[in-house]
Amino acid sequence: MKTIYTKTVKNTYVLVGMVPISKEDVEKLQAFEKHQILKNQTSGVLKARSLKQHRWAMWMIRSVSENDSDVEWNTFGRAKRRIKLAMKFFKDEVVVEGNKVYFELDSFAFDEMPQSKATKVYNEVKTICAQRLGCSPEELEANAKREA
Numbered sequence: 001m002k003t004i005y006t007k008t009v010k011n012t013y014v015l016v017g018m019v020p021i022s023k024e025d026v027e028k029l030q031a032f033e034k035h036q037i038l039k040n041q042t043s044g045v046l047k048a049r050s051l052k053q054h055r056w057a058m059w060m061i062r063s064v065s066e067n068d069s070d071v072e073w074n075t076f077g078r079a080k081r082r083i084k085l086a087m088k089f090f091k092d093e094v095v096v097e098g099n100k101v102y103f104e105l106d107s108f109a110f111d112e113m114p115q116s117k118a119t120k121v122y123n124e125v126k127t128i129c130a131q132r133l134g135c136s137p138e139e140l141e142a143n144a145k146r147e148a
Contacts, residue, residue, distance in 0.1 A: 053122045054110035059148035060129040060140055067133060081105065087124050 032038060065079040073079045083089075090103045108125075110118045123137075130137040 051110065053118060054108065055148045056141065056144040057108065057110075057122050057125045059144045060125060063140075063143075064129050064132045073132065080108070083125055083128050084108075086128050087121070089121070 061079050061083060062076055064083075065074060065076045068074055068079070071078075073082055084105045089106050091106045094101055094103060096102070108121065110121070113121065126137045126141055130140045133140065
């Protein structure tokens with residue numbers, strides 16, 4: 001928990017780069033006068049990972065595997081592996097045996113990722129799948145949201 005001091009300015013309730021996220025928060029801020037210095041108790045909250053993006057990403061990968069005749073992409077597991085390789089989505093640990101180095105692919109466990117990383121991974125998966133299917137990422141995302 002951190003204590004910070006802010007003040008409202010210019011008829012807005014944006015506080016030093018922070019924006020109220022709900023109508024209730026805006027109403028609470030309206031109780032204060034303009035240019036009044038406010039003392040805030042602030043702490044961060046990690047938003048629980050929604051499984052919607054995970055479901056949509058898996059639908060996109062499944063669509064690639066069902067619509068691709070290339071043997072490296074024609075099953076769900078192979079398509080998922082190829083996408084991870086294209087993203088260079090490796091675990092941080094490196095396995096070294098003798099003179100060989102092995103990189104392990106990381107998991108698409110969206111519920112264990114921070115929000116920013118999960119969104120980045122989702123966008124990369126969407127882009128790679130759209131390229132593979134020959135459509136726009138927006139079109140693919142719309143289909144995933146409708147079908148998955």
